[in-house]
Amino acid sequence: MLGPKQEAQGALFYEFSIDDHVPHDHLLRSIDRFVDLSDIRQHLSVFYSHTGRPSIDPELLIRMLLVGYCLGIRSERRLCEEVHLNLAYRWFCRLDLSDSVPDHSTFSKNRHGRFRDSDLLRHLFETTVARCIADGLVSGQRFAADASLIEADANKQNSTPKEDWDISKIDPADAPRAVREYLDVLDDAAFGAASEVDPKFTSHSDPSSQWTAARKGPAFFAYSTNYLIDTDHAVIVDVEATRSIRQAEVGSVCTMLDRVKDKFDLDPERIIADTAYGSGPMLGWLVDHDIAPISP
Structure with a gap:
């Protein structure tokens, strides 16, 4: 019916x-x-x-x-x-x-x-990591490190080539928030002080971002999120944002290792990373801290 x-x-x-x-x-x-x-x-x-x-x-x-x-x-x-x-x-x-x-x-x-x-x-992130440690999900003995590219909300049309970029002409009082934040990190090892080489282009709306072609395709503005991972259960124990250049990414690993040592008393025996992390100053830093690098 x-x-x-x-x-x-x-x-x-x-x-x-x-x-x-x-x-x-x-x-x-x-x-x-x-x-x-x-x-x-x-x-x-x-x-x-x-x-x-x-x-x-x-x-x-x-x-x-x-x-x-x-x-x-x-x-x-x-x-x-x-x-x-x-x-x-x-x-x-x-x-x-x-x-x-x-x-x-x-x-x-x-x-x-x-x-x-x-x-x-x-x-909140560190509170979550502490809970993972308390529940036995983190041993702190074997870490892995790597970086991921995060595309910035910026485009080439609103940027300046390095030969025309003059930071002395920026007035912090009249600058937008993103530009003021850029000025604040000029001496930061993860951003302005990471390299003496000027980027090919600098974004007007987000000058802290890096012009990069790391994906082997068209270049774009981006940041790098660098992760320190405990390999037992793939728990991310720390993260650090940097410009998308190798010097800043490699240096961030030292920053994260120091931070988890101070915060959680985690002192790994070895760290796994790709080739770029296993040479130069990074290799010496790991040896000085009794951390065995596993890298190609």
């Missing part, structure tokens, strides 16, 4: 549990078991005013950012739309059906403000 036509009707009361509608094998359920954000409010407390209107819960913003990172949602505007519509995302972010989602501009203000000034993302 033909059923009746379905028409949406309002109701005074609903009994609805978001948890019942999130599959048990959903990726976010697996992640949620290991996410501990209990101390971020204390970590950020000095970056909030004691007067004025209540702010958006920083744990909500971090959970939304995790959704974006894990599900490949790069646009903050789209992320807010997806969290508003998707029940699994709402469940992970601890939002009920009637709870509103923050405006996308809130992410930019916090990511470039409180989160960056407080080094919150580094704090």
